[in-house]
Amino acid sequence: MNWDSAMQAQQDETRNMPDGSLEDAIGVLQRLRDVMRGQVIGRDDVIELVIIALIADGHVLLEDFPGSGKTTLAKALGDAIGDDREIEHFIAPFRRIQFTPDLLPSDVTGVPVFDSASNAFHFRHGPIFAHVVLADEINRTSPKVQAAMLEAMGEKQVTVDNVTYPLDELFFVIATQNPLDLVGTYPLPVPQLDRFLFKISMEHIDRKSELEVLETWQSRRDGARGDPAVTRDELLASRAAIDRGVAIAEVVKTTLVDISRRLRADERVLQGNSTRSLVLMLPALQAAAALRGRNFVSAEDIELLLPRVLGHRIELAPGVADLNRILHDNMREPMERLAGSTLD
């Protein structure tokens, strides 16, 4: 299977996808959210962001500490997505890769193996061929592996021995890194961080949720795994429907541009966000609107996503640490103009 035919097949597939309505898409998203909320307790905000990134065709970087439930989260997402197709059996719903300094690129992508029966090399798919990939502690592996991983994320393809293998259309990476314990790590530089749509800092869940986790952990462990809440095709159809059906008003775009121009002019900011980050934000805003049952992008979507999308794309001046304050200062006036515009 070579690249051209694979791409062709994928395009055909996308074209033949049933035209879901926006209402259906909203239903799919909310169904997925409800199922995940049942599995992951006290992380409603992160669940929403993950779903938004999935629909917006982006990836997320979780910055958290061990044992905060990121595997549970990723696994719940993988389990909630079913795949009706028979053919591509090598695509798993969920894979987890623990990144270590001695990991090799082929450990991630897969490797051609010589088959003595057919007297030829066959490609053995690596763990990256999955719908949902949990890339644990991505900053702990060598830049070479990081590069392979990031190529896959950016291009949705894997190149091994000069042969390119396409990944599934629904390919979603949840990478994590520990904000502390940085000894022996290879921190991701800003351009590589750019591959992630969101960078989400997780905090400890609240007391009530933590208690609930302890109360229900047995039932969740022993509980029979139900049917997947949504199918891969449904998600792809939703993606298309949301792209078409959720309106982005002119004034919303103006607001985004105004905020980033202000950020770039801010003397506390060394390097502002790119134009690409704004382009990437648009589908995310649409997904956020759909998840809240709206068919248009509104100010609260910007409030929710802008810090997550721009936070890791802005380089602060030396000695400045207060990113939230900088964002707040620069958002206030454009947001006020956006709010004011609706009454004009």
Add this chain to the structure above:
Amino acid sequence: MTQLAEFQSADRQHLPAALARAAIIAGSYWLLSLSLTVATGSFAAVAGCIAACVLTGLPERENPLERLRTPVILIAAALLAITGMIAGSLITGSSPVASLFGPVAAFHLAEGVKWLCFSFALTGAVRVLAVRSSAGGIIEVLLVATGFVIILSAHRNGMINRPFFLGDFALSRGLDPATILLVLGCGAVLCLSALLLVEENRRRLPYHFALFGLLCLSLIGYVQTFGLPTPQMTDDLGLTGNSAQRRENPFHDGENNTENKQAPVAIVVFRDDYEPDGGAYYFRESAYSQWNGYMLDFTSLPDMDRDLIAAPGAPARETVSSEGRRLVSATIGTLVPHRSPFGLDAPIAFENAPNPNNLRFKRTWDAHSLVPEFDLNEMLGRPVGDPDWSAEVRQEYLRLPDDPRYGELAREIIGGLRPQYADDPFARAWAVKNYLDRNGIYSLANEHAYAEDPAASFLFGDLTGYCMHFAFASTYMLRSLGIPARVGIGYSVPAANRAGGSSLLIQAIHGHAWPEIYFEGYGWVIVDPAPQRTLVDMTTDPQNELQQLLGDMLRGEAAFEEFLQEQAGFTINWQLVLGALPALLAALVLAGYAVKIYRLWIPAAAGLAAQHRLSYRAALDRLAAVGVRRRFGESREAFAHRASATAPALETLTAWHLAHALGERPPSLDIEDWNAARRRISGEIRGNTGSGKRILAILNPFSWLRAK
């Protein structure tokens, strides 16, 4: 987003604003330091101010002050200011510095160091306070205002030509100094407004400006209603100002400073040409003639001092003999209040004259005087006293303190007279005058006032005093010699001050007292001692421009009249304004109600297309009236969520509104849906707010201004 919402900080300041503020504060330092130091000091003050503005204006991460607590900064600033003062005095005090650079340079250096440290410390402290606390900005505004107030404070007693550097500037160019002062006042208002404008917190700005405008308006209203405060001026004789009350001790210690000596007191316009022989114009206002047990005082006897006239228009009780005298008329206008009118020696009648400008002149009158044209030598051989005087009056004019030294000294003085003059009153008087001329020292720094008899303390002491001492001492000596004498008080102006014009400016320093003797047939004749030695610089700038301007104003016929007429064209009818103000306010309130009612009513009348805007706005109006308002930068959804405690239905209405405003396919609603939503929200507001708050909401005519 909760983290973001925590920051209610103001926007960052921008460079032009910081520059404008630095310039304004530096300008006020310049004004402030002008009257207190030399040019070097002023420059240093400006430099220190700008340096402090730059330091405090540095961005957060580079700012060394950022890490310090406010009290630490304030204490450091105080220490710096004190250090600067000490360093300044060390520099002036140390001889090496003075010998190295010369004393003038050392003084300049000291002033520079002092003002640099002072302004740097003060500006730094005030800026830090202004940045860190909301009340700190007020100190800054006050500081700038002080700069202007100090400049204008010299003007406070209604002295139109003050401060001199402004007054002279204006008068030498033929301008009314009031214009310059008005320009300065406008400058102050503009600077303060600009300072308020560059304040970072834009939400507080409208309130500041409203208050500021109100202050300005009330100031104008006050001046228009009650007029300017009455100038309070005292000269060294106590002739003016408060002296209308019970007379105080005419002798003063140390209160006679020369600070106000140039203050204009009155203006005289001569109707007849007159040049005095003695080199000075004498204006008599009153006289101390009756012994009251302590000293000479205004007379209480109806038959004494019959030549003095209490008020304009009062009948002259005694005709001054016109022998050797000529009638001269003059118009006099006072700039500060006087207890009685005065005129050229000797006044015979005062007539009220029309006041051409009652903002400038307290009182104007025509004074008709019989001025002496005789030579003093003609007094030789003249008998003194009036044969018409009763014995009692004559006795009063001869009373003096029960102190034999007066008589002894007087006899000693006249002992040197040639025998043929030994008995002549005028020769004796002249001898007394000569004695004081030669031996007396004119000084304002004397210490006789609290002696039992200040005149004795002067005459038998150091012979150092001012006109009052000379006048009393010679009057007592003359009386001891049997010559009827009294102390005349009024003004004595050098004839040269007239400078050939017809007007004469009387300044505070011209207040004078002198001894005078009654010669039969001639009346009261001034025999004024003139000490040859003086410790006081009695010369003044005659201020000829002011003299001419005031003269023109008093004549009421000059270009100034036209100027005033011109001004009159622009005056505002304040009665009308004050009357119209309530009407205006009422109209404003009514307009507010009209808009309020219109905005609540219009959704019911509008079509479906506009409902999403008008219905939502009406709901916002209702919420704003009960105090639920969207914050700056808050999204509509977040506000609706916050407001759901008062009106849960707002969330639905907000969703509909936004779907119409931002979406492409809004939900299909009919007019009834909108009406129902509005009704529901008003019901919810009614249910969730107290009745007091609701009544206030209904009464407030401008509640809709806060809805956004």
